[in-house]
Amino acid sequence: MVGAVIVSGGKGSRMGADVPKQYLDLKGVPVLARTLTAFCDMEFIDNIVLVLPVDEWETFKSFPYAFSKDIHIASGGLRRQDSVRSGLKALESLQNSGIAVIHDGARPLVTESIVKEGVELCMKHGASACGMKPKDTIKVRGEDGFSRETLDRDSLFSVQTPQVFELKKILAAHERLDYSGETVTDDTAAYEKYIGRVYLYEGSYENIKITTPEDMAVAEAIISRRKV
Template structure:
Protein backbone atom coordinates (compact mmCIF):
# COMPACT_ATOMS: atom_id res chain seq x y z
CA UNK A 1 0.00 0.00 0.00
CA UNK A 2 1.41 3.40 -1.01
CA UNK A 3 1.95 6.06 1.63
CA UNK A 4 1.57 9.81 1.20
CA UNK A 5 3.50 12.18 3.44
CA UNK A 6 2.98 15.95 3.70
CA UNK A 7 6.00 18.12 4.45
CA UNK A 8 4.81 21.44 5.87
CA UNK A 9 7.51 24.11 5.75
CA UNK A 10 7.14 26.58 8.62
CA UNK A 11 10.64 27.90 9.16
CA UNK A 12 10.38 31.32 7.50
CA UNK A 13 10.62 34.53 9.50
CA UNK A 14 8.01 36.43 7.52
CA UNK A 15 9.73 39.82 7.84
CA UNK A 16 7.23 41.45 5.49
CA UNK A 17 4.53 40.90 8.11
CA UNK A 18 6.28 43.39 10.35
CA UNK A 19 5.67 41.37 13.52
CA UNK A 20 8.07 40.30 16.26
CA UNK A 21 6.94 36.67 16.07
CA UNK A 22 6.77 34.10 13.28
CA UNK A 23 3.78 35.04 11.12
CA UNK A 24 2.56 31.43 11.25
CA UNK A 25 1.86 31.83 14.96
CA UNK A 26 -0.47 34.78 14.31
CA UNK A 27 -4.15 33.89 14.62
CA UNK A 28 -6.99 33.66 12.14
CA UNK A 29 -10.33 33.24 13.88
CA UNK A 30 -8.60 32.52 17.22
CA UNK A 31 -6.41 29.77 15.78
CA UNK A 32 -2.77 30.03 14.65
CA UNK A 33 -2.26 30.13 10.88
CA UNK A 34 -0.04 27.07 11.11
CA UNK A 35 -2.77 25.13 12.93
CA UNK A 36 -5.20 25.86 10.09
CA UNK A 37 -2.66 24.55 7.59
CA UNK A 38 -1.87 21.37 9.53
CA UNK A 39 -5.57 20.74 10.06
CA UNK A 40 -6.12 20.53 6.30
CA UNK A 41 -3.69 17.61 6.06
CA UNK A 42 -4.69 16.02 9.38
CA UNK A 43 -8.30 15.78 8.18
CA UNK A 44 -7.49 14.51 4.69
CA UNK A 45 -7.89 10.75 4.22
CA UNK A 46 -5.18 10.70 1.51
CA UNK A 47 -2.48 11.88 3.91
CA UNK A 48 -0.84 9.22 6.07
CA UNK A 49 1.77 11.30 7.88
CA UNK A 50 3.05 14.85 8.29
CA UNK A 51 6.60 16.16 8.75
CA UNK A 52 6.68 19.68 10.16
CA UNK A 53 9.82 21.70 9.38
CA UNK A 54 10.30 24.59 11.80
CA UNK A 55 12.98 27.03 12.85
CA UNK A 56 15.53 25.53 15.23
CA UNK A 57 14.50 27.90 18.02
CA UNK A 58 10.80 27.18 17.46
CA UNK A 59 10.71 23.37 17.55
CA UNK A 60 9.51 23.19 21.15
CA UNK A 61 6.98 25.96 20.63
CA UNK A 62 5.47 24.15 17.64
CA UNK A 63 5.16 21.00 19.69
CA UNK A 64 3.69 22.54 22.85
CA UNK A 65 1.57 25.32 21.33
CA UNK A 66 0.47 23.86 17.98
CA UNK A 67 0.78 20.08 17.61
CA UNK A 68 -0.25 18.92 21.09
CA UNK A 69 -3.07 21.41 21.85
CA UNK A 70 -4.77 20.73 18.51
CA UNK A 71 -4.18 16.95 18.67
CA UNK A 72 -2.46 16.55 15.32
CA UNK A 73 -1.90 12.78 15.37
CA UNK A 74 -0.44 12.60 11.87
CA UNK A 75 2.50 14.89 12.72
CA UNK A 76 5.16 12.22 13.20
CA UNK A 77 8.24 14.46 13.36
CA UNK A 78 9.14 18.11 13.87
CA UNK A 79 12.54 18.72 12.28
CA UNK A 80 14.74 21.83 12.20
CA UNK A 81 14.92 23.93 9.08
CA UNK A 82 18.09 25.04 7.34
CA UNK A 83 19.67 28.28 6.21
CA UNK A 84 17.08 28.75 3.46
CA UNK A 85 13.90 27.12 2.20
CA UNK A 86 15.78 24.67 -0.02
CA UNK A 87 17.81 23.38 2.94
CA UNK A 88 14.66 23.17 5.06
CA UNK A 89 12.85 21.06 2.48
CA UNK A 90 15.84 18.73 2.18
CA UNK A 91 15.84 18.27 5.97
CA UNK A 92 12.17 17.38 5.76
CA UNK A 93 12.73 14.94 2.91
CA UNK A 94 15.49 13.17 4.81
CA UNK A 95 13.07 12.64 7.72
CA UNK A 96 10.51 10.84 5.55
CA UNK A 97 10.20 7.06 5.84
CA UNK A 98 7.95 4.46 4.19
CA UNK A 99 6.53 6.92 1.67
CA UNK A 100 5.89 6.95 -2.06
CA UNK A 101 4.52 10.46 -2.61
CA UNK A 102 5.56 13.61 -0.75
CA UNK A 103 3.38 16.69 -0.68
CA UNK A 104 5.46 19.81 0.01
CA UNK A 105 3.40 22.74 1.27
CA UNK A 106 3.97 26.23 2.63
CA UNK A 107 2.83 26.59 6.22
CA UNK A 108 1.58 30.07 5.28
CA UNK A 109 -1.08 28.67 2.92
CA UNK A 110 -3.91 27.64 5.28
CA UNK A 111 -6.70 27.55 2.69
CA UNK A 112 -5.78 24.30 0.95
CA UNK A 113 -8.73 22.06 0.16
CA UNK A 114 -9.15 18.32 -0.22
CA UNK A 115 -9.56 18.40 -4.01
CA UNK A 116 -6.23 20.15 -4.56
CA UNK A 117 -4.41 17.68 -2.30
CA UNK A 118 -5.98 14.65 -3.97
CA UNK A 119 -5.34 15.93 -7.50
CA UNK A 120 -1.70 16.65 -6.66
CA UNK A 121 -1.15 13.15 -5.33
CA UNK A 122 -2.82 11.52 -8.33
CA UNK A 123 -0.86 13.57 -10.87
CA UNK A 124 2.42 12.91 -9.05
CA UNK A 125 1.74 9.18 -9.27
CA UNK A 126 1.23 9.52 -13.03
CA UNK A 127 3.91 12.07 -13.97
CA UNK A 128 6.35 12.00 -11.05
CA UNK A 129 5.89 15.68 -10.22
CA UNK A 130 2.95 18.07 -10.04
CA UNK A 131 2.12 21.52 -8.75
CA UNK A 132 -1.09 23.49 -8.43
CA UNK A 133 -1.60 27.12 -9.37
CA UNK A 134 -3.77 29.64 -11.16
CA UNK A 135 -3.62 31.79 -14.26
CA UNK A 136 -2.81 35.45 -13.54
CA UNK A 137 -5.79 37.79 -13.64
CA UNK A 138 -3.72 40.81 -14.57
CA UNK A 139 -1.85 41.62 -17.78
CA UNK A 140 1.85 40.88 -17.19
CA UNK A 141 4.40 43.34 -18.59
CA UNK A 142 8.17 42.99 -18.96
CA UNK A 143 9.73 46.04 -17.31
CA UNK A 144 13.10 47.47 -18.36
CA UNK A 145 15.73 48.68 -15.89
CA UNK A 146 14.82 52.24 -16.86
CA UNK A 147 11.20 51.68 -15.89
CA UNK A 148 9.60 51.36 -19.33
CA UNK A 149 7.52 48.50 -20.68
CA UNK A 150 9.47 46.18 -22.96
CA UNK A 151 6.54 44.01 -23.96
CA UNK A 152 3.48 42.06 -22.88
CA UNK A 153 3.46 38.37 -22.04
CA UNK A 154 0.74 36.04 -23.25
CA UNK A 155 -1.42 35.61 -20.18
CA UNK A 156 -2.86 32.30 -21.43
CA UNK A 157 0.64 30.77 -21.24
CA UNK A 158 1.42 32.04 -17.71
CA UNK A 159 0.84 30.17 -14.47
CA UNK A 160 1.13 31.41 -10.87
CA UNK A 161 2.51 28.37 -9.04
CA UNK A 162 1.25 27.61 -5.53
CA UNK A 163 1.73 24.74 -3.13
CA UNK A 164 1.20 21.87 -2.54
CA UNK A 165 3.82 20.57 -4.92
CA UNK A 166 3.76 16.79 -5.09
CA UNK A 167 6.49 14.35 -6.09
CA UNK A 168 7.60 10.78 -6.04
CA UNK A 169 9.93 10.73 -3.05
CA UNK A 170 12.96 9.33 -4.87
CA UNK A 171 12.63 11.95 -7.63
CA UNK A 172 12.56 15.06 -5.46
CA UNK A 173 15.00 13.73 -2.86
CA UNK A 174 17.61 13.02 -5.57
CA UNK A 175 16.98 16.43 -7.15
CA UNK A 176 17.48 18.25 -3.85
CA UNK A 177 20.60 16.24 -3.07
CA UNK A 178 22.00 17.00 -6.54
CA UNK A 179 21.65 20.78 -6.11
CA UNK A 180 22.59 20.89 -2.41
CA UNK A 181 25.66 23.02 -1.76
CA UNK A 182 25.55 24.63 -5.18
CA UNK A 183 25.17 28.39 -5.54
CA UNK A 184 21.77 28.14 -7.21
CA UNK A 185 18.83 30.38 -6.36
CA UNK A 186 15.45 28.64 -6.34
CA UNK A 187 12.12 29.74 -4.88
CA UNK A 188 10.20 26.48 -5.02
CA UNK A 189 10.62 22.74 -5.42
CA UNK A 190 9.41 22.54 -9.02
CA UNK A 191 12.49 24.58 -9.96
CA UNK A 192 14.73 22.05 -8.22
CA UNK A 193 13.01 19.17 -10.02
CA UNK A 194 13.27 20.91 -13.41
CA UNK A 195 16.98 21.68 -12.95
CA UNK A 196 17.54 17.93 -12.78
CA UNK A 197 15.64 17.24 -15.99
CA UNK A 198 12.23 16.36 -14.57
CA UNK A 199 8.94 17.58 -16.02
CA UNK A 200 6.28 19.01 -13.72
CA UNK A 201 2.57 18.69 -14.49
CA UNK A 202 0.63 21.86 -13.63
CA UNK A 203 -3.00 21.61 -12.51
CA UNK A 204 -5.71 23.93 -11.21
CA UNK A 205 -5.25 25.33 -7.73
CA UNK A 206 -7.48 28.01 -6.25
CA UNK A 207 -7.48 31.79 -5.95
CA UNK A 208 -8.37 31.23 -2.27
CA UNK A 209 -5.11 29.32 -1.76
CA UNK A 210 -3.21 32.47 -0.85
CA UNK A 211 0.14 32.68 0.91
CA UNK A 212 -0.19 34.90 3.95
CA UNK A 213 2.79 37.22 3.76
CA UNK A 214 1.70 40.78 4.60
CA UNK A 215 -0.81 42.42 7.00
CA UNK A 216 -3.17 42.86 4.04
CA UNK A 217 -3.09 39.10 3.51
CA UNK A 218 -4.26 38.61 7.10
CA UNK A 219 -7.30 40.77 6.41
CA UNK A 220 -8.01 38.86 3.19
CA UNK A 221 -7.53 35.59 5.05
CA UNK A 222 -10.21 36.52 7.56
CA UNK A 223 -12.64 37.10 4.68
CA UNK A 224 -11.72 33.81 2.97
CA UNK A 225 -12.11 31.93 6.24
CA UNK A 226 -15.74 33.03 6.53
CA UNK A 227 -16.74 30.94 3.52
CA UNK A 228 -13.94 28.38 3.52
CA UNK A 229 -14.47 24.85 4.84
CA UNK A 230 -12.31 21.73 4.75
CA UNK A 231 -13.98 18.49 3.73
CA UNK A 232 -13.10 16.07 6.49
CA UNK A 233 -14.17 12.95 4.65
CA UNK A 234 -12.97 13.57 1.09
Protein backbone atom coordinates in the same frame (compact mmCIF):
# COMPACT_ATOMS: atom_id res chain seq x y z
CA MET B 1 2.50 5.80 0.90
CA VAL B 2 1.83 9.52 0.75
CA GLY B 3 3.66 11.90 3.06
CA ALA B 4 3.45 15.67 3.50
CA VAL B 5 6.39 17.99 4.12
CA ILE B 6 5.13 21.27 5.59
CA VAL B 7 7.78 23.98 5.34
CA SER B 8 7.39 26.72 7.93
CA GLY B 9 10.46 28.86 8.41
CA GLY B 10 9.52 32.37 7.33
CA LYS B 11 10.15 35.28 9.66
CA GLY B 12 7.33 37.33 8.20
CA SER B 13 9.27 40.59 7.86
CA ARG B 14 6.63 41.98 5.50
CA MET B 15 3.95 41.27 8.08
CA GLY B 16 5.34 43.80 10.56
CA ALA B 17 4.36 41.60 13.52
CA ASP B 18 6.28 40.68 16.67
CA VAL B 19 6.00 36.95 15.97
CA PRO B 20 6.61 34.87 12.81
CA LYS B 21 3.60 34.91 10.49
CA GLN B 22 2.91 31.18 10.96
CA TYR B 23 1.98 31.85 14.61
CA LEU B 24 -0.37 34.76 13.96
CA ASP B 25 -3.96 34.29 15.05
CA LEU B 26 -6.26 33.58 12.11
CA LYS B 27 -9.88 33.57 13.28
CA GLY B 28 -8.90 32.09 16.63
CA VAL B 29 -6.36 29.52 15.34
CA PRO B 30 -2.67 30.08 14.48
CA VAL B 31 -1.93 29.99 10.75
CA LEU B 32 0.36 26.97 11.08
CA ALA B 33 -2.16 25.04 13.19
CA ARG B 34 -4.78 25.54 10.47
CA THR B 35 -2.39 24.20 7.83
CA LEU B 36 -1.46 21.14 9.88
CA THR B 37 -5.08 20.42 10.79
CA ALA B 38 -6.02 20.49 7.10
CA PHE B 39 -3.47 17.76 6.34
CA CYS B 40 -4.35 15.74 9.44
CA ASP B 41 -7.94 15.60 8.20
CA MET B 42 -6.88 14.04 4.86
CA GLU B 43 -7.20 10.27 5.23
CA PHE B 44 -4.80 9.53 2.34
CA ILE B 45 -1.91 11.38 4.05
CA ASP B 46 0.13 8.74 5.90
CA ASN B 47 2.93 10.88 7.36
CA ILE B 48 3.42 14.55 8.17
CA VAL B 49 6.82 16.21 8.58
CA LEU B 50 6.93 19.79 9.81
CA VAL B 51 10.13 21.70 9.03
CA LEU B 52 10.87 24.38 11.61
CA PRO B 53 13.91 26.39 12.73
CA VAL B 54 15.31 24.74 15.86
CA ASP B 55 14.62 27.85 17.93
CA GLU B 56 10.90 27.49 17.17
CA TRP B 57 10.49 23.87 18.23
CA GLU B 58 9.44 24.74 21.77
CA THR B 59 6.99 27.35 20.49
CA PHE B 60 5.32 24.73 18.35
CA LYS B 61 5.31 22.13 21.11
CA SER B 62 3.49 24.62 23.34
CA PHE B 63 0.57 24.83 20.88
CA PRO B 64 -2.68 24.11 22.79
CA TYR B 65 -3.85 21.80 20.00
CA ALA B 66 -4.12 18.02 19.78
CA PHE B 67 -3.53 16.99 16.18
CA SER B 68 -5.14 13.77 14.97
CA LYS B 69 -1.89 12.53 13.40
CA ASP B 70 1.71 12.49 14.61
CA ILE B 71 3.66 15.57 13.55
CA HIS B 72 7.33 14.73 12.99
CA ILE B 73 9.65 17.75 13.25
CA ALA B 74 12.72 18.34 11.07
CA SER B 75 15.29 21.13 11.32
CA GLY B 76 14.95 24.13 9.03
CA GLY B 77 17.91 25.40 7.00
CA LEU B 78 19.28 28.74 5.86
CA ARG B 79 17.33 28.66 2.58
CA ARG B 80 13.92 27.22 1.77
CA GLN B 81 15.51 24.52 -0.38
CA ASP B 82 17.69 23.49 2.57
CA SER B 83 14.59 23.18 4.71
CA VAL B 84 12.80 21.13 2.07
CA ARG B 85 15.77 18.79 1.75
CA SER B 86 15.79 18.30 5.52
CA GLY B 87 12.07 17.54 5.50
CA LEU B 88 12.39 15.09 2.61
CA LYS B 89 15.15 13.20 4.41
CA ALA B 90 12.94 12.97 7.50
CA LEU B 91 10.06 11.72 5.36
CA GLU B 92 12.33 9.13 3.73
CA SER B 93 13.15 7.76 7.18
CA LEU B 94 9.42 7.28 7.78
CA GLN B 95 8.27 5.74 4.51
CA ASN B 96 11.41 5.14 2.40
CA SER B 97 9.62 5.82 -0.89
CA GLY B 98 6.19 6.77 -2.19
CA ILE B 99 4.82 10.26 -2.77
CA ALA B 100 5.96 13.54 -1.20
CA VAL B 101 3.53 16.47 -0.98
CA ILE B 102 5.46 19.68 -0.31
CA HIS B 103 3.41 22.55 1.07
CA ASP B 104 3.94 26.00 2.59
CA GLY B 105 3.04 26.25 6.26
CA ALA B 106 1.70 29.73 5.52
CA ARG B 107 -0.96 28.42 3.07
CA PRO B 108 -3.65 27.44 5.60
CA LEU B 109 -6.60 27.48 3.19
CA VAL B 110 -5.53 24.53 1.05
CA THR B 111 -8.33 22.03 0.43
CA GLU B 112 -8.34 18.25 0.38
CA SER B 113 -9.48 18.22 -3.24
CA ILE B 114 -6.45 20.26 -4.37
CA VAL B 115 -4.01 17.97 -2.55
CA LYS B 116 -5.74 14.80 -3.70
CA GLU B 117 -5.73 15.92 -7.33
CA GLY B 118 -2.03 16.72 -7.04
CA VAL B 119 -1.29 13.22 -5.75
CA GLU B 120 -3.32 11.59 -8.53
CA LEU B 121 -1.62 13.68 -11.21
CA CYS B 122 1.80 12.92 -9.75
CA MET B 123 1.04 9.21 -10.01
CA LYS B 124 0.06 9.73 -13.64
CA HIS B 125 2.73 12.20 -14.80
CA GLY B 126 5.57 11.82 -12.28
CA ALA B 127 5.26 15.30 -10.75
CA SER B 128 2.59 17.97 -10.34
CA ALA B 129 2.09 21.46 -8.96
CA CYS B 130 -1.00 23.59 -8.60
CA GLY B 131 -1.42 27.24 -9.43
CA MET B 132 -3.55 29.77 -11.26
CA LYS B 133 -3.42 31.99 -14.31
CA PRO B 134 -2.60 35.59 -13.29
CA LYS B 135 -5.57 37.94 -13.27
CA ASP B 136 -3.52 41.01 -14.14
CA THR B 137 -1.62 41.95 -17.26
CA ILE B 138 2.06 41.09 -16.71
CA LYS B 139 4.70 43.52 -17.99
CA VAL B 140 8.49 43.20 -18.18
CA ARG B 141 9.99 46.27 -16.54
CA GLY B 142 13.38 47.51 -17.69
CA GLU B 143 16.15 48.79 -15.42
CA ASP B 144 15.23 52.34 -16.50
CA GLY B 145 11.72 51.86 -15.08
CA PHE B 146 9.98 51.75 -18.45
CA SER B 147 7.90 48.86 -19.77
CA ARG B 148 9.82 46.62 -22.15
CA GLU B 149 7.09 44.18 -23.20
CA THR B 150 3.73 42.65 -22.33
CA LEU B 151 3.69 38.93 -21.70
CA ASP B 152 0.97 36.61 -22.98
CA ARG B 153 -1.17 36.10 -19.90
CA ASP B 154 -2.72 32.90 -21.26
CA SER B 155 0.67 31.17 -21.23
CA LEU B 156 1.59 32.30 -17.69
CA PHE B 157 0.96 30.35 -14.50
CA SER B 158 1.35 31.54 -10.92
CA VAL B 159 2.58 28.45 -9.07
CA GLN B 160 1.32 27.64 -5.58
CA THR B 161 1.78 24.68 -3.27
CA PRO B 162 1.15 21.78 -2.87
CA GLN B 163 3.83 20.52 -5.24
CA VAL B 164 3.85 16.74 -5.48
CA PHE B 165 6.66 14.37 -6.47
CA GLU B 166 7.95 10.85 -6.16
CA LEU B 167 9.90 11.05 -2.91
CA LYS B 168 13.11 9.45 -4.18
CA LYS B 169 13.28 11.67 -7.26
CA ILE B 170 12.65 15.03 -5.60
CA LEU B 171 15.09 14.18 -2.81
CA ALA B 172 17.71 13.27 -5.42
CA ALA B 173 17.09 16.60 -7.18
CA HIS B 174 17.54 18.55 -3.95
CA GLU B 175 20.71 16.67 -3.06
CA ARG B 176 22.19 17.44 -6.48
CA LEU B 177 21.12 21.06 -6.04
CA ASP B 178 22.88 21.19 -2.68
CA TYR B 179 26.04 19.80 -4.26
CA SER B 180 25.94 22.41 -7.04
CA GLY B 181 25.47 25.30 -4.61
CA GLU B 182 22.76 26.87 -6.77
CA THR B 183 19.61 28.48 -5.41
CA VAL B 184 16.08 27.95 -6.74
CA THR B 185 12.80 29.58 -5.80
CA ASP B 186 10.68 26.43 -5.51
CA ASP B 187 10.72 22.65 -5.78
CA THR B 188 9.47 22.51 -9.36
CA ALA B 189 12.64 24.35 -10.39
CA ALA B 190 14.80 21.74 -8.66
CA TYR B 191 12.87 18.90 -10.28
CA GLU B 192 12.93 20.46 -13.75
CA LYS B 193 16.66 21.10 -13.52
CA TYR B 194 17.65 17.51 -12.74
CA ILE B 195 14.72 15.14 -13.30
CA GLY B 196 12.03 16.19 -15.75
CA ARG B 197 8.83 18.09 -16.43
CA VAL B 198 6.13 19.01 -13.91
CA TYR B 199 2.43 18.82 -14.77
CA LEU B 200 0.63 22.04 -13.80
CA TYR B 201 -2.99 21.92 -12.68
CA GLU B 202 -5.51 24.45 -11.42
CA GLY B 203 -5.39 25.26 -7.71
CA SER B 204 -7.52 28.04 -6.28
CA TYR B 205 -7.34 31.81 -5.89
CA GLU B 206 -8.32 31.12 -2.28
CA ASN B 207 -5.16 29.05 -1.71
CA ILE B 208 -3.24 32.16 -0.72
CA LYS B 209 0.10 32.40 1.05
CA ILE B 210 0.02 34.57 4.17
CA THR B 211 2.69 37.22 3.59
CA THR B 212 1.21 40.65 4.39
CA PRO B 213 -1.48 42.05 6.71
CA GLU B 214 -3.74 42.30 3.67
CA ASP B 215 -3.43 38.54 3.19
CA MET B 216 -4.66 37.99 6.74
CA ALA B 217 -7.74 40.07 6.03
CA VAL B 218 -8.47 38.12 2.85
CA ALA B 219 -7.94 34.79 4.63
CA GLU B 220 -10.31 35.81 7.43
CA ALA B 221 -12.98 36.68 4.87
CA ILE B 222 -12.55 33.31 3.12
CA ILE B 223 -12.77 31.43 6.43
CA SER B 224 -15.92 33.34 7.38
CA ARG B 225 -17.51 32.41 4.07
CA ARG B 226 -16.51 28.76 4.48
CA LYS B 227 -17.74 28.86 8.10
CA VAL B 228 -14.78 26.83 9.41
